[in-house]
Amino acid sequence: MSMAYRKRNTGKYIQYTIRVKEELLEKIREISYKEDISINDIFNQSLEYALKDYENNNN
Numbered sequence: 228m229s230m231a232y233r234k235r236n237t238g239k240y241i242q243y244t245i246r247v248k249e250e251l252l253e254k255i256r257e258i259s260y261k262e263d264i265s266i267n268d269i270f271n272q273s274l275e276y277a278l279k280d281y282e283n284n285n286n
Contacts, residue, residue: 232262232272
């Protein structure tokens with residue numbers, strides 16, 4: 228299953244610091260450049276996707 232990233236600027240955001248594996252961040256940067264969306268949007272959309280998948284498989 229593939230994921231389509233899109234530009235969004237909705238919702239309330241809270242600044243939170245995390246550590247990310249270097250190789251994952253490089254891939255995310257590539258997607259950000261290719262899709263012309265922010266790294267933050269990619270993280271948020273990816274986390275939403277992962278949480279929905281988790282909830283669907285664990286309810």
